[in-house]
Amino acid sequence: MEAIQTVLASLSRSSLVRRLLPVGLLAIAAIIITPNYITGAWAWEQPPQTAILSQIRALRDTGLDLPDWQTLEQKTTEIGGHQWSVQAIAPSDGSLPDSDRISPQRPVYLFLRPQADHADQPQVEWVDINGAYDWTTDRLRRIEFSGFASSPTATSSHSVIARYLRGWNLDQTFAVVQWYAWKTGGSASTLDWFLADQAIQWRDRQRQPWVAVSLLIPIEPLGDIEQSRSLAATLGQTVQASLVEQAFTPVATSGEP
Amino acid sequence: MSLKVTSSKLVHSRRAPEMALWGLLLVLYGPLLLHWYDGWLNKSISLEHEYFSHGVIGLPFAAYLLWQRRDRWPQLPSPSLAGSLSGGLLLIFGLALYLSGVPDAINFSLPIVLTGLCLWFKGRAGLTQMGFPLLLVWLATPTQMPYLIAPYTLPLQRFIAGVAGFILFQIGLDVQVEQIYLFVNDRIVEVAPHCAGLKMLFTSLYVGLMLLIWTGTWKARTKVITFGVGIVLLSVSANILRNTFLTLFHGTGNTQAFDWLHESWGGDLYSAGLLGSLVLLLNAIDRWFPGDPSSSLPSPSQEQEC
Numbered sequence: 001m002e003a004i005q006t007v008l009a010s011l012s013r014s015s016l017v018r019r020l021l022p023v024g025l026l027a028i029a030a031i032i033i034t035p036n037y038i039t040g041a042w043a044w045e046q047p048p049q050t051a052i053l054s055q056i057r058a059l060r061d062t063g064l065d066l067p068d069w070q071t072l073e074q075k076t077t078e079i080g081g082h083q084w085s086v087q088a089i090a091p092s093d094g095s096l097p098d099s100d101r102i103s104p105q106r107p108v109y110l111f112l113r114p115q116a117d118h119a120d121q122p123q124v125e126w127v128d129i130n131g132a133y134d135w136t137t138d139r140l141r142r143i144e145f146s147g148f149a150s151s152p153t154a155t156s157s158h159s160v161i162a163r164y165l166r167g168w169n170l171d172q173t174f175a176v177v178q179w180y181a182w183k184t185g186g187s188a189s190t191l192d193w194f195l196a197d198q199a200i201q202w203r204d205r206q207r208q209p210w211v212a213v214s215l216l217i218p219i220e221p222l223g224d225i226e227q228s229r230s231l232a233a234t235l236g237q238t239v240q241a242s243l244v245e246q247a248f249t250p251v252a253t254s255g256e257p
Numbered sequence: 258m259s260l261k262v263t264s265s266k267l268v269h270s271r272r273a274p275e276m277a278l279w280g281l282l283l284v285l286y287g288p289l290l291l292h293w294y295d296g297w298l299n300k301s302i303s304l305e306h307e308y309f310s311h312g313v314i315g316l317p318f319a320a321y322l323l324w325q326r327r328d329r330w331p332q333l334p335s336p337s338l339a340g341s342l343s344g345g346l347l348l349i350f351g352l353a354l355y356l357s358g359v360p361d362a363i364n365f366s367l368p369i370v371l372t373g374l375c376l377w378f379k380g381r382a383g384l385t386q387m388g389f390p391l392l393l394v395w396l397a398t399p400t401q402m403p404y405l406i407a408p409y410t411l412p413l414q415r416f417i418a419g420v421a422g423f424i425l426f427q428i429g430l431d432v433q434v435e436q437i438y439l440f441v442n443d444r445i446v447e448v449a450p451h452c453a454g455l456k457m458l459f460t461s462l463y464v465g466l467m468l469l470i471w472t473g474t475w476k477a478r479t480k481v482i483t484f485g486v487g488i489v490l491l492s493v494s495a496n497i498l499r500n501t502f503l504t505l506f507h508g509t510g511n512t513q514a515f516d517w518l519h520e521s522w523g524g525d526l527y528s529a530g531l532l533g534s535l536v537l538l539l540n541a542i543d544r545w546f547p548g549d550p551s552s553s554l555p556s557p558s559q560e561q562e563c
Contacts, residue, residue: 018378020274021345022345023274023277025349025352026281026282026285029281030285033355036288037288042289043360044289044360081447123407124407124411127436131435131437131438131447191408202357
């Protein structure tokens with residue numbers, strides 16, 4: 001140990017080493033990147049992209065298919081300057097035990113905003129929704145559920161931490177579940193998405209595709225949202241899993257064996 | 258034979274490694290700086306990176322400070338082992354970030370490599386000597402910072418929307434404020450994070466820092482704090498006025514005036530006016546604290562006291 005220190009100390013004192021070592025290091029890096037001067041392939045000219053952008057953008061026009069739920073109506077609407085898909089959904093045939101309050105007359109609304117372009121990042125989607133509906137919101141808390149992704153080869157699970165709150169106006173009261181969904185997780189916080197995005201940038205040189213989800217479950221006027229918690233979690237899980245399967249998993253090209 | 262002689266002469270000449278160092282830095286970071294400048298001047302860079310467009314003037318100013326300090330540099334003592342080692346590690350780390358190919362990491366590599374070089378050659382003393390130029394480079398390096406702090410600016414957005422709504426109400430407009438939205442005649446104006454004047458606030462603080470360095474006022478702590486608080490107040494009030502006018506124009510259907518202030522040279526005029534008023538503010542502060550000479554060097558006792 002002492003020997004190493006002595007060697008290091010004498011190396012760093014030697015003025016030739018002191019002056020030439022940084023030059024050497026910079027020269028190595030410069031040699032590695034020199035081809036970029038000819039090809040023009042600078043990393044900043046081709047920022048990482050979302051591989052499945054058109055696939056998730058299609059959600060705006062089609063909405064999302066949910067198992068055991070039927071879509072009564074689907075349309076595209078503009079909220080806060082962005083295109084959202086709004087879907088009215090109800091249980092297919094009373095198959096959900098917990099959902100007797102939900103009916104085609106009182107449907108659940110599913111709002112989806114897939115990212116608009118490669119550079120689009122989650123911003124203030126929750127404020128946008130509240131602003132568009134002229135709501136009073138209260139009882140803000142968290143709700144956690146797992147998202148399952150089953151592919152032919154493997155089943156993986158991850159957890160989603162969403163916002164859970166009450167939104168109401170003179171006409172209606174909703175239990176609201178909101179989160180940003182991506183392939184390997186989901187969270188209401190833009191910071192969590194940012195970290196997931198950084199991870200995939202470093203690993204695969206790609207961006208993390210995302211969809212903002214807002215679920216509006218009708219409840220009694222000014223009712224207690226805790227009574228709808230299990231339905232909210234079940235439905236949230238269904239939406240997350242469907243998004244992973246239908247939007248975030250690349251559709252296999254037909255030419256593949 | 259003669260080639261060998263010249264090359265060994267070059268290595269032993271005092272200037273050669275230095276020139277090679279600057280040349281290599283230019284090879285590595287020249288194209289990156291071109292990309293930054295192109296993005297800042299033509300607004301072709303991402304929204305987050307545009308926040309750092311004050312680098313357009315900040316980076317040349319940093320280079321000027323570096324040039325000014327060049328004579329004192331060789332006289333600094335040699336660094337301690339810890340100093341040069343940490344510098345060397347930073348240098349290697351910075352270059353590794355460059356080669357990673359992740360755009361955000363490549364941006365970070367410039368200030369890290371420069372800091373590493375200062376530490377490697379002159380240790381702590383070098384860092385102190387080059388503190389201001391390095392700080393200006395660090396603060397002009399485009400990062401994702403604006404994105405990360407955007408969620409926390411919501412209270413500021415609400416405040417700006419509230420005050421702008423109050424002013425418009427006073428001049429007799431039928432205005433309603435909901436969170437960060439202003440409703441006038443069924444038209445909506447949203448005070449978005451980047452509309453909350455965050456970019457202008459950063460630019461004002463950065464230009465304020467440059468003014469403090471330029472005039473030497475940074476040595477008087479009372480003035481620095483007063484100036485900093487003044488910049489924040491000035492920038493927030495200017496932004497309230499800007500949003501008030503935007504809402505007024507939009508709400509009354511004056512699209513031409515709205516576009517002029519929002520996108521066209523009206524916005525540039527607003528920025529120039531705000532930055533110009535910083536100079537006036539610093540002058541006023543200099544007059545308020547006359548016992549504290551700013552442009553001349555203060556005595557050590559004065560520095561202690563503040």
